[in-house]
Amino acid sequence: MSYLQIRNVWKTYGDNVVLEKINLTIAQGEFCTLIGPSGCGKSTFLRMLMGQDTPSKGSILLDGKPISNEPDSDRGVVFQKYALFPHLKALENVMLGLEMEKSPLLGKVFGATRRKMKAEAMEMLESVGLAHSADKYPSELSGGMQQRLSIAQALVKKPKILLLDEPFGALDPGSKADMHVLVQGLWKKYGLTIFMVTHDVKEAFELGTRLLVFDKVRNDPHSPNAFGAIIVNDIKLDKNKQKNMGEDHVGINETISE
Amino acid sequence: MRLINLDAGRFSPLLKILPFVILGLIYWIAADARHAANPDDKLLPTFEVIADAVVMMTTEVDELTEEPILFTDTVASLKRIGEGLGISVIIGLFFGIIQGTLPIVRSLLSPFSAAISLIPPIAILPILLIIFGLEEPAKVALIVIGVTPFLIRDTQQRALEIPEELLIKVQTLGASTWQIILRVVLPHVLPRLLDALRLSLGAAWLFLITAEAIASSEGLGYRIFLMRRYMEMDVIFPYVIWITFLAYMMDLMLAILIRKAFPWYRKEK
Ligand SMILES: Nc1ncnc2c1ncn2[C@@H]1O[C@H](COP(=O)(O)OP(=O)(O)OP(=O)(O)O)[C@@H](O)[C@H]1O
Ligand SMILES: [Mg+2]
Numbered sequence: 209m210s211y212l213q214i215r216n217v218w219k220t221y222g223d224n225v226v227l228e229k230i231n232l233t234i235a236q237g238e239f240c241t242l243i244g245p246s247g248c249g250k251s252t253f254l255r256m257l258m259g260q261d262t263p264s265k266g267s268i269l270l271d272g273k274p275i276s277n278e279p280d281s282d283r284g285v286v287f288q289k290y291a292l293f294p295h296l297k298a299l300e301n302v303m304l305g306l307e308m309e310k311s312p313l314l315g316k317v318f319g320a321t322r323r324k325m326k327a328e329a330m331e332m333l334e335s336v337g338l339a340h341s342a343d344k345y346p347s348e349l350s351g352g353m354q355q356r357l358s359i360a361q362a363l364v365k366k367p368k369i370l371l372l373d374e375p376f377g378a379l380d381p382g383s384k385a386d387m388h389v390l391v392q393g394l395w396k397k398y399g400l401t402i403f404m405v406t407h408d409v410k411e412a413f414e415l416g417t418r419l420l421v422f423d424k425v426r427n428d429p430h431s432p433n434a435f436g437a438i439i440v441n442d443i444k445l446d447k448n449k450q451k452n453m454g455e456d457h458v459g460i461n462e463t464i465s466e
Numbered sequence: 467m468r469l470i471n472l473d474a475g476r477f478s479p480l481l482k483i484l485p486f487v488i489l490g491l492i493y494w495i496a497a498d499a500r501h502a503a504n505p506d507d508k509l510l511p512t513f514e515v516i517a518d519a520v521v522m523m524t525t526e527v528d529e530l531t532e533e534p535i536l537f538t539d540t541v542a543s544l545k546r547i548g549e550g551l552g553i554s555v556i557i558g559l560f561f562g563i564i565q566g567t568l569p570i571v572r573s574l575l576s577p578f579s580a581a582i583s584l585i586p587p588i589a590i591l592p593i594l595l596i597i598f599g600l601e602e603p604a605k606v607a608l609i610v611i612g613v614t615p616f617l618i619r620d621t622q623q624r625a626l627e628i629p630e631e632l633l634i635k636v637q638t639l640g641a642s643t644w645q646i647i648l649r650v651v652l653p654h655v656l657p658r659l660l661d662a663l664r665l666s667l668g669a670a671w672l673f674l675i676t677a678e679a680i681a682s683s684e685g686l687g688y689r690i691f692l693m694r695r696y697m698e699m700d701v702i703f704p705y706v707i708w709i710t711f712l713a714y715m716m717d718l719m720l721a722i723l724i725r726k727a728f729p730w731y732r733k734e735k
Binding site for chain 2: 258260278279280281283284285287289291293294295304305307308309312313314315316345347348361362365367
């Protein structure tokens with residue numbers, strides 16, 4: 209059950225204590241949504257899960273082993289922006305991860321291997337509804353399309369954990385709703401373990417199976433950086449959501465009000 | 467209507483050639499005036515004299531090389547500048563990328579290449595002449611020394627400006643350092659390097675002409691400085707225009723290359 213273990217993790221930047229004694233045990237397939245005031249360390253937390261940053265104290269274990277301290281393909285990521293390679297068309301953006309696995313020397317494959325890979329990437333593009341835009345450059349896509357492409361790009365590597373940092377923050381309500389359906393579907397289909405930071409409380413409740421609320425509880429007015437944020441609330445949203453979601457007769461709202 | 471919202475419309479092509487026409491006219495009037503005062507004036511040769519000189523330099527075979535001098539000079543100069551810029555691009559790309567991508571190499575080489583780039587290349591010319599004599603490498607080397615430090619520094623900067631998110635992302639896709647350089651850094655840096663190369667063309671021609679003026683027996687710069695001794699303005703003027711034209715064409719070709727080879731580059735912004 210304890211797929212990801214976060215043991216007494218602290219993060220400080222100089223004198224600035226950002227996070228304090230974070231302890232968490234996350235099961236495989238959990239969809240954690242993270243909320244909290246701006247600057248409280250949510251992105252910092254994700255960066256540590258990703259290996260982009262290391263805890264100042266404490267440890268993070270994945271499957272019982274300490275996680276690697278640089279980003280790797282165990283952990284996929286989707287940022288709010290800047291997540292796509294501008295020189296590659298949509299399909300090539302998705303293929304990139306596959307190509308680099310197959311071809312250590314050139315990072316590019318040719319011939320039959322390429323055709324097979326293209327088919328696989330195309331399937332991924334289809335599942336995020338971008339098949340018709342396969343030949344477009346990222347700059348030619350709308351914000352929502354770019355974000356869907358970014359998700360496809362991360363998922364094609366079949367990561368154990370998917371980290372999303374305000375992925376839909378810049379989207380209009382319509383595309384946001386589409387993205388919710390998409391992410392829910394992919395989460396179930398691939399059995400992903402997801403961490404998603406959001407400022408949208410409704411989104412956090414609707415999507416997650418577990419809601420983590422970050423905030424500072426102690427505050428010293430004379431040195432505002434002396435205390436860090438902790439997880440003030442750890443809410444199990446609905447154990448059955450994974451099973452219920454997407455089935456026609458059970459709507460999202462019903463599930464939550466149970 | 468505000469001036470900032472007013473464009474030339476269909477008069478645009480006309481406006482573009484206007485300054486050239488005016489310059490030609492001024493020259494024509496000035497040359498005419500000087501010849502009225504002194505028919506043997508050499509400072510501002512008339513268009514007829516210049517035309518004669520152009521015919522001479524493009525058709526009359528030089529006894530030494532058995533080619534017209536403009537042809538010999540152009541081939542010699544283009545070869546030098548081509549080699550010089552080619553070598554500069556390769557060195558600039560290599561060091562720019564490793565300095566921009568690998569923090570260890572950056573610590574090692576970045577201050578060094580910044581210092582090197584402050585050496586005035588012309589001050590090195592005597593050293594080059596001592597080492598290479600009047601042979602070709604001296605001229606090519608001056609261009610390389612003059613242009614490469616800028617290309618290295620610019621390329622390093624371009625590599626450093628790749629958004630961190632992209633570098634994180636590609637690592638989560640499982641890329642090694644080598645693959646990151648090949649698939650992310652190189653494509654990002656290449657069109658920008660060619661842009662930097664366009665900006666370097668002026669400097670490259672400057673160094674080429676300097677080197678040719680001092681140590682050469684053919685080449686566009688050599689010819690201009692040779693003709694100076696005899697005050698042969700009728701040769702110097704067309705040569706200067708020809709050099710300008712060549713530089714312009716190189717710039718234009720690079721611009722077209724960037725557009726054709728990197729279609730995503732201009733869209734990105
Ligand atoms: N590299 C760094 N060096 C120093 N301080 C940092 C660094 N990264 C983050 N911080 C500090 O850590 C704190 C938390 O930042 P973080 O980006 O994690 O907040 P956040 O919860 O994601 O906020 P937001 O909701 O606005 O995105 C901030 O006070 C920030 O100044
Ligand atoms: Mg953040």
